Amino acid sequence: MSKIKLVLIEPHNIGRSDAFYTTSLFWDCECEENYIHSCTEEICPACGATREDAPDSRVNEVFSHSIGLNSALVAALEFVCGEVCPDLVPIPF
Numbered sequence: 825m826s827k828i829k830l831v832l833i834e835p836h837n838i839g840r841s842d843a844f845y846t847t848s849l850f851w852d853c854e855c856e857e858n859y860i861h862s863c864t865e866e867i868c869p870a871c872g873a874t875r876e877d878a879p880d881s882r883v884n885e886v887f888s889h890s891i892g893l894n895s896a897l898v899a900a901l902e903f904v905c906g907e908v909c910p911d912l913v914p915i916p917f
Contacts (some may be wrong), residue, residue, distance in 0.1 A: 832904050833883060845909060847895045850881035860886060862894040 826899060837843045853859050853868035861868060866875050890898045 845883040846880040851878040851884050852881050876912050
């Protein structure tokens with residue numbers, strides 16, 4: 825059974841030049857490509873990594889690789905970022 829996280833966006837290294845944010849809405853597997861999975865997926869069919877043992881995805885990587893990801897979760901992440909850290913929301917061009 826996987827643990828439930830209540831934080832959708834978690835800051836890391838704030839105040840430093842290497843600051844970044846992660847989100848529990850997506851997680852990273854061990855694959856070189858297509859490594860971002862939605863929180864609704866429990867296992868990566870390619871490498872076998874599991875959600876429970878995997879790190880949360882970086883917000884900027886979710887936005888950069890959003891094509892092919894769960895669009896409802898990406899939209900929810902964009903909304904939350906717009907409220908919490910608007911500098912992370914991508915500019916639509």
